[in-house]
Amino acid sequence: MGHLITLATSLNQWALDFQGNYERIIQSIAIAKEHGATLRVGPELEIPGYGCYDHFLEGDTILHSWEVLAKILASDHTMGIVCDIGMPVVHKNVIYNCRVIVHDRQILLIRPKMWLANDGNYREMRYFTPWMKHRQWEDHFLPRIIQTVTKQIKVPFGDCVISTVDTCIGVELCEELFTPASPHISMGLDGVEIFTNSSGSHHELRKLYTRVELIKEATLKLGGVYLYANQQGCDGDRLYYDGCAMIAMNGHIIAQGSQFSLNDVEVVTATIDIEDVRSHRTSRSRGLQAARSEVFHRIEVPFALSSGKFGDTDGTMTLGIQAKLSGARFHTPEEEIALGPACWLWDYLRRSRTQGYFVPLSGGIDSCATAVIVYSMCRLVAEAARKGDKQVIADARRMVGEPEDSVYIPLDPHEFCNKIFHTCYMGTENSSAETRKRAKALSEAIGSYHVDLNMDTLVTSVRDLFAFVTGMRPQFRAHGGSGAENLALQNIQARLRMLLAYLFAQLLPWVRGRQGALLVLGSANVDESLRGYLTKYDCSSADINPIGGISKTDLKKFIAYARDAFEIPILNDFLSAIPTAELEPISETYVQADEADMGMTYDELSVFGRFRKVEKCGPYGMFTKLVHEWGSFLSPVQIAEKVKHFFFEYARNRHKMTTLTPSYHAESYSPDDNRFDLRPFLYPSRFPWQFKKIDEVAAVLPDRSNPAVDKTKTD
Template sequence: MGHLITLATSLNQWALDFQGNYERIIQSIAIAKQRGATLRVGPELEIPGYGCYDHFLEGDTVLHSWEVLAKILAGEDTMGIVCDIGMPVMHKNVVYNCRIIVHNKQILLIRPKMWLANDGNYREMRYFTPWMKHREWEDHYLPRIIQAVTKQAKVPFGDCVISTVDTCIGIELCEELFTPASPHILMGLDGVEIFTNSSGSHHELRKLYTRVELIKEATLKLGGVYLYANQQGCDGDRLYYDGCAMIAMNGHIVAQGSQFSLNDVEVVTATIDIEDVRAHRMSRSRGIQAAGSAAYHRIEVPFALSGGKFGEIDGERTLGLEVSLQEAKFHRPEEEIALGPACWLWDYLRRSRTQGYFVPLSGGIDSCATAVIVYSMCRLIAEAATRADKQVIADARRIVGEPDDSSYLPSDPREFCNRIFHTCYMGTENSSAETRKRAKDLAQAIGSYHVDLNMDSIVTSVRDLFAFVTGAKPQFRAHGGTAAENLALQNIQARLRMVLSYLFAQLLPWVRGRQGGLLVLGSANVDESLRGYLTKYDCSSADINPIGGISKTDLKKFIAYAEGAFDLPILKSFLDAVPTAELEPISETYVQADEADMGMTYDELSVFGRLRKVEKCGPYSMFTKLVHEWGAILSPLQIAEKVKHFFFEHARNRHKMTTLTPSYHAESYSPDDNRFDLRPFLYPSRFPWQFRKIDQVAAVLPDRSNLGPTADKTKTD
């Protein structure tokens, strides 16, 4: 039987890093050829990087992409291999997101993307135009820098397929796999046997399963080989592209790359027998549909993918090959939290060329989770150093200030953590001994450079300044103050912590005899942002936030996982503690608690968030859904109050979401106003029309709840 060696690659590209992106592309092609591959597929827009955003509107981005492609074609890299490379192309004064199919220093086809990703995190139609002429093609006249290399004046541009001596290749781009009428269906009926998909798909908790099932399904009924290449790493923004390059055949995974990795280049290869595809397609109904399908224009190339070591040699065929089928690998959500944000932090740290991170540890679970994610990053660095990963070792040496020729190896995660990670407990008279101890014990367990301070004198100075200027001295509620006084005194503590965080982040390296500064990490979770349960410009305001897109519920699961996986017994005390801001005086009858302050639980917030964003519910539709879901434990009136309270607090705090620290995107109901959740920030927060309708319906609905202890426990104060 004739065999094919096929492959997909995951590259850690960086927006506008044309030199670095070029080098990684060349390295991936070299690895592919070393393994005997004859077809190489790269991620979407790999030459300029996927995350260029409005830079795609600049002519420079298109120009430099052509310059990089010319450099690739001028070398020997594309000899003896078909390469599928991504970049923007301007055709007839319209910019398209394209794949350039090249072989032996020639461009075979420019295939523009037909279905663009244009929701959630993606705004592709802001930069590109979809190719609407399905199964049609035109001549594209090449720029002179390409003509000088290839000696081609023009090449086909459009929806075509590549016909080699021994098979036929069709191209899809990312979103086209996710659309109901995916191009691979009609291409497969017209005889295409190998499909390539170049993707820029980001990580989101629990999302990979959907992608894997779509890739398997693409060839289960249809038959064929599907090569999926994805960007991997931080491309310069909130998203982490989670790789997981795959090769599937006839509905089965035959090769899968890593989902989270520190590698800049990862090449996934598999050897398959194309005759298995032909055997899979022998059903009569498929044959009847195929016989009546419309034809694609075929670009012919005198090259056999099955030539060489595993295919036909001098007219003779090699022995048959048993293709190794495998189950797709998935990480649990708590493992995804341990790995995804950690890899994102590493890319951000090495590319920002700063000397480390700073986190104000409060003794609570959120800042604890942030710190443990940094420690997880250090563990990944140590593992890579143990494997003698040259790139990781070189980056680590530069970050900690060691010379290039140093013998230093970051093989001990606690030792490396001490060099790059700085933590600080900022206590006041409202802080407890328990939170101070937890912060100190955690820092000691992970190895961070820790300082401990009491900031009462600063808080008192600001309070006294206000009293001197106005003649009125604000008091806490516990001391007889009003709600306004109480809130202002809480907020000044939180905002002063932000000021101190940046002071220490800038000067702690100097204190330790080093140069440069630190990046401040935020530690507000997605639920607190959704509810607005944070002080604007407090210590949740930072440079970046690794947990800003993760729910409190998932963070607790992550901490429970890390306690055993990372051998950190101290984490149990964080799980057992009641979440509290510790901004008000503690008395015998009152201890501040987050869920009591919010008027809702973190679990309820997750439900509200998903219904609002993912299920696209307004107040009334959310109420009607929850009547069915919660009706056994809560009355319609209780549910109505919870829904109204959530929307009121979300609306009146929506302005805070416009200033959220750039956060790792991990959750489908993220309220990030800057990229993901495009909604107003000035609302009629009491929603008079909507709330009145809820009240009217709630008043006449039957009460199906058990009004016993279970319902009482969930009642809002």
Template sequence: MGHLITVATYSLNQWALDFDGNLQRILESIRIAKERGATLRVGPELEVTGYGCMDHFLEGDTALHSWEVLAKILESEEAKGIVCDIGMPIMHKNVIYNCRVIIYGKQILLIRPKMWMANDGNYRELRWFTPWQKHRRTEDHFLPRIIRVVTGQTKVPFGDAVVSTVDTCIGVELCEELFTPASPHILMGLDGVEIFTNSSGSHHELRKLYRRVELIKEATSKVGGIYLYANQQGCDGDRLYYDGCALIAVNGRVVAQGSQFSLQDVEVVSATIDIEDVRSHRATSSRSMQAASAERYERVEVDFALSAGKFDSTVGVEELVVEKPYEVRYHRPEEEIALGPACWLWDYLRRSRTQGYFVPLSGGIDSCATSVIVYSMCRLVAEAANQGDQQVIVDARRIAGEPEDSSYVPTDAREFCNRIFHTCYMGTENSSIATRTRAKDLAAAIGSHHVDLNMDTLVTAIRNLFSFVTGFKPQYRAHGGSNAENLALQNIQARLRMVLAYLFAQLLPWVRGRSGGLLVLGSANVDESLRGYFTKYDCSSADVNPIGAISKTDLKKFIAWARDAFELPVLTEFLEAVPTAELEPITETYVQADEADMGMTYDELSVFGRLRKVEKCGPYSMFTKLLHEWGSFLSPTQVAEKVKHFFFEYARNRHKMTTLTPSYHAEQYSPDDNRFDLRPFLYPSRFAWQFRKIDEVAATLPDRSTVHPSEIPREAKERRKDA
């Protein structure tokens, strides 16, 4: 018989500053772990406070309440007889650290501060925390009085050390440390650490999970060991959705995996493993030679064994089964769009304590995608309710306006959607019958409460007011007006839709005999935001936007997938329709089309966005890269014109990024001005130096394009300089 150990790791749906809720979820997770026979429990990063406290981490109150929560955990019945790895901020010698607190038997064994900070993309940990730089060293941390009363301890080790039990050794690797080139698990493993815990606050991004899983597998493939990965799950109160997917890996193979998207507040992933498997995996000559010369870690000893069998004859060892390798589940990007934003919307809805969502449904693919994501949320709620998830049922009753003693259970997605989701088609004289019909048919298919209206009287009133004040009456370009007149008349419609959206969102529940209000959802995709192809403060201005960081290309793939997965044949019509804002009159020779207006295609925008943000290209380097990618069908001069056109439009519209609706973060090239994409919003938009260099180089290069002009894609022929 080997040394069998049952361990547990978690995905917890914590909420920034929700100390009561966070405490209850932590205690529930420990209780479930003990029920499964686990002797080691690992929770997500900063689980006591919630990961997304941001500048609240600088407040003394946050540290105080964290200690108060920890005291309650130490005193609890749940925490007896199990080693717990718990995350919270701690001030040590007047410096704030992001820490893991290892506890057992009403004692703090070790406080391990984070050594490498996440400080790019969405993360700004160095704004609040300082990395621990005294590697493999500890200091005394003197505990606050509220903890001394509980533990009887005056001071505990604080720093980079490991915990040695009777039968094994545990080391901490904290989130970003796994992603660094010289990860701590290497040196810890060489010094005999057999179990690694990783507590993370890792957000969802399309196509990102594979990298995370591969790093976890690689962490123990060479060095050997057991890896417990815990992660935050849900909306912590901001733009990010933490996608859970807690994992347990042994010697480079995943043996247990949690869900990536779930409505559960507490999800436990446990496994029984044999520590002898780690020792046999490490029995190689080269590894042993490196281990023999490895630097020593300080060890905090605890008189407790994680394993059963030889060390505890009272445990029914015959009932334990060692976990076998597990096939990791990856969602397709289309599924990720259906599930991630839907879970984020559910958290936002229940925690904001509002009565539902409102979408201006235009009949185009963007508002269609937003609506289908809400329907996906309703499907998840119905599925959870059918499985008896009491938390989901309680939240759904309150949101749907049912009394607390109601027996209502939201088991039908369309019925629940009708209660909490409201859509409205806001037509004008420029709207087509096709878009109006598509909006109505989609609303009927998913069950939303739909309103259909014409707003021409409002548009006319505003136009007449301007004429009365100035004596001038603006005309559309189709009727002989200038570009300025044409644009102003389009913007009137777009901005009035925003006003109407908030009016109906506030009053539709009242009309239906209910109290409260609705949250307005935006429907601007990441490509249009990047290009600035929207009216500032128009109907894209909303409370939250589930598709604001998703490309048009991915949205089309999602709609195609949802058509079959959700049995919504009406979505075919949206996929086949030409994207149009319908803000100008339709004539025999002109129908407004988005890509023609923008002077570039959505596919091209995705390329520009990735090069600008992910590959960190300015105008010139983007031009040189695209010469190789597009040189077979575009001349150097044509490539130069496209790059210059993009940067000009991006620069002159950058100010719009400061007013973007808070969006679900799903894409690496999001232009979100809040904290992800930190750039100026007043540019020298003609980039004189950069564009001049592009033109000089383009003029000297040969034309390598081999495609006949008649075969060049439509987007390559459009040369609009000013949309």
């Protein structure tokens, strides 16, 4: 019986950071070898970074990727270990997303991706072409910089497998695991025992379970070892890649890395017995299918992954068995919100080389959630610092203005939060004492540097200017003004807050005797963006937004979680407060409320969003689905009015999505116009054809919401 030491790695790569990416790859290989591993797998396109987008079309990106690979091959790092490394490769003038399998300064195989991710957040077919010659290979003539190192003129390029002295390795790339006819099935039937999967899979709330189940299923009925490596961190865009490198065997997860981490390099190892795979594959039906399977070309390498000595392990076998017994680890959605956007914010802050964040605190739950996520980031930084993470400590010192050789270590999240996080309450005569008090109490609880101001003189100056120019002075509706006047006066306040936010973000470090500037954080949630319930270029316009892809419903659950997990009792007051923009005068008979203004609840917006995007429903399709879901408590006519109202407001506000602040992607129904939700922004907002059909059908459908209606008379 031979024991194999295998591993998967998660790297926090950065698009176009060739030097940094090279260093992290080398570090991961070194750690793998320290653990006695003989097979190392990295994430997808790890040399240039996954999120290069149109830079993949540039010759420079291809050239620098080869240069990095040449540097890796020229070193001793690939000696005694098989490494699976990702980069783009041009073959016969066609760009492919490839894995380059190397060993002992030699390239064994270049394996191009066959099924590309090309929906949702992914546009791989914009840059790459899928390899369509399944089970076929060709000669690829190497560039001279590689020939000089490897002394090879050409190497196999195509759909092949690697045959070592003791086993057989097959390559699968990210999307290929998710396709109905995954390559691991045919490879496994042809005798491949170890599968590698290099991925660039992003975080989305509640998504990890699907990925884990697919990986387990890949080896449950087939048998085999599955090594899954995923990018981890923000590589320069809206996505956070959530790592969670895994090793599975025969349908069980035996090793699992972190899903959210501030580590730049994380290596996951496990020791397995390849005989367990062979015993798992003894069923007759599997044997019959394997006997008639098509053959893959095998690239032979005179190297054994196992030592050949029974019991020769580094102790990780026991860890693997424990993981198998306990099963895969999953975070709750509330924990995902606390960790994912926090890690994303940290990467963005350190890589932009700015000095901190600024948030206008309104006293409402959205800006509260944004602030608590920043505090969660500070908690993660303090935890990493206590563990001695040199990179985190160095980044933290630079942010707070300490020299590299300083003794400063960010051990206290409150103290670190005070240095890098700035908040401000921007009140007007329409603001309440309660929201002002909540904002201040929250800032004290998390430690942010807080300022409080009234901007009435600024708002009055703008109104006076307009009156001077036009001779007309707009009034709020409560004072007899029209709807246009009322809306304009609300928008003045909202847009002036954006100006003040950027002013304070630019100058608060100066006020505190420091250099640099702050990044402004937005705090519009996914539901408000979908409905368009925000002012264009108001304080929702910012540099980045950690909650822009999270629903109001999930944000409330997160705040309830953070209240207990972070020990912040003041969050109770935010949970019980009625959401309000506080842009209109408060009177004894009127207090502005978000859901009343929108004409729909946040829970309803979540349903509308899911049907519109995930279920791909137009107005009529949404109506027919909701008749079944809501028909027990709403009449068809009521449902029709709700659907029509949503689509009208969504359509007339869609233009706001073209300027939406770049947001952390966390929700499958995100309306982000720039990457994820490709739809027009000028609509026939009254949808005359669609709405007419809805009304015609609603008029004849039975009303199931009224128990008194005779439901037998429905035809």
